[in-house]
Amino acid sequence: MTTYKLTYFNIMGLGETIRYMLSYLGKDFEDFRINDYPSWVNEFKQKMPFEKVPLLEFDGHRLHQSMAICRYFAKEAKLNGDNAWEELQIDMIMDSFVDFRHAVWAYFYNKDENNKEHLKGMLFKKTVPLYLGKFDKLFEEQGYLANGKLSWADLYFAAVIGYFSFMLQLDIVKEYPNIGAFREKIHAIPNIKAWLDKRPTTEW
Amino acid sequence: MTTYKLTYFNIMGLGETIRYMLSYLGKDFEDFRINDYPSWVNEFKQKMPFEKVPLLEFDGHRLHQSMAICRYFAKEAKLNGDNAWEELQIDMIMDSFVDFRHAVWAYFYNKDENNKEHLKGMLFKKTVPLYLGKFDKLFEEQGYLANGKLSWADLYFAAVIGYFSFMLQLDIVKEYPNIGAFREKIHAIPNIKAWLDKRPTTEW
Numbered sequence: 449m450t451t452y453k454l455t456y457f458n459i460m461g462l463g464e465t466i467r468y469m470l471s472y473l474g475k476d477f478e479d480f481r482i483n484d485y486p487s488w489v490n491e492f493k494q495k496m497p498f499e500k501v502p503l504l505e506f507d508g509h510r511l512h513q514s515m516a517i518c519r520y521f522a523k524e525a526k527l528n529g530d531n532a533w534e535e536l537q538i539d540m541i542m543d544s545f546v547d548f549r550h551a552v553w554a555y556f557y558n559k560d561e562n563n564k565e566h567l568k569g570m571l572f573k574k575t576v577p578l579y580l581g582k583f584d585k586l587f588e589e590q591g592y593l594a595n596g597k598l599s600w601a602d603l604y605f606a607a608v609i610g611y612f613s614f615m616l617q618l619d620i621v622k623e624y625p626n627i628g629a630f631r632e633k634i635h636a637i638p639n640i641k642a643w644l645d646k647r648p649t650t651e652w
Numbered sequence: 653m654t655t656y657k658l659t660y661f662n663i664m665g666l667g668e669t670i671r672y673m674l675s676y677l678g679k680d681f682e683d684f685r686i687n688d689y690p691s692w693v694n695e696f697k698q699k700m701p702f703e704k705v706p707l708l709e710f711d712g713h714r715l716h717q718s719m720a721i722c723r724y725f726a727k728e729a730k731l732n733g734d735n736a737w738e739e740l741q742i743d744m745i746m747d748s749f750v751d752f753r754h755a756v757w758a759y760f761y762n763k764d765e766n767n768k769e770h771l772k773g774m775l776f777k778k779t780v781p782l783y784l785g786k787f788d789k790l791f792e793e794q795g796y797l798a799n800g801k802l803s804w805a806d807l808y809f810a811a812v813i814g815y816f817s818f819m820l821q822l823d824i825v826k827e828y829p830n831i832g833a834f835r836e837k838i839h840a841i842p843n844i845k846a847w848l849d850k851r852p853t854t855e856w
Contacts, residue, residue: 497744498748498751498786499782513747515743515747516740516743516744519739520740524736532724536724539723540716540717540720542720546750550757560764560766560767560770563767582702
């Protein structure tokens, strides 16, 4: 029997996307969480592919990269689009999300306070309204991020809203009501709800 | 008959990945290049999906995001892996490349000279050797980025080596001989060679 072990930090972060996907598929997994920064640096980091987590292990395999992993399991879950054209629509929106993610990271993980303050201006004036505005509009018009139906992109996005709300200190589901309604819809999926009911509470 | 129009800047940059992929498939395309920054900002930027290029237009469609576009055409070119597991291997390495790309961008496009100098230290001491070292090793051991055979990831990576060499001011193909040998192999593919012979010469 295949057993899954997810290694990530004790936050939602990007690891939460894999927790959502495995939960959607009804797969049990060991939710291994690295609790402190020193043990990450001293025990784990060097052993990870490209020195990053999440890492998903099963049947002797070591998978990394949250999007690649979610796209892979999406095929089993039939959440990857019905053909190459639908897959393209999902990939285009997710790669745009990656651009957004890196803009937010460049701000949030910035250790240079002057530079951080400068980036903050651009981020909140331009980037956040552009991306979250477009995502919100997509949900309003089509209900989902791509193809007007549920895909792994939706599970992924719903899973990181808490993480991004924390990084931006912005109540995304309140500021963008269609994102809020979308997340409620995803969170009502029984297997997702079951995960939410049992997951550890973390701030981000 | 389908006609393709690629809109990008007058550089190799990320647009070159789509130029390689379309060339590999033997598809002609209009190689439309925006030559100056003011016209980008004033004429084009607002009209682009998420205000970015490359943009690929055909049959009334407007495709964006270089990786999503290359993955889509890879299916036609049979360069996407033979099954979900092989696709996963390609996606994992490409998403790691995206992490590398953003680390390089955070440095290269940085307008804060102090912050840039700080990032430069980390980049050249840690990030560049880690990523380019692993890519070089993959080429040495397996000949390709994933599955030991040609995929869209290889075309994509070969297409951006010039761009990254410029951003890093590092002669990548000289510093990493297996990357160099790999690029020669890709550049010897007849349809790619035909593109190289006719493309405009640009510095990056």
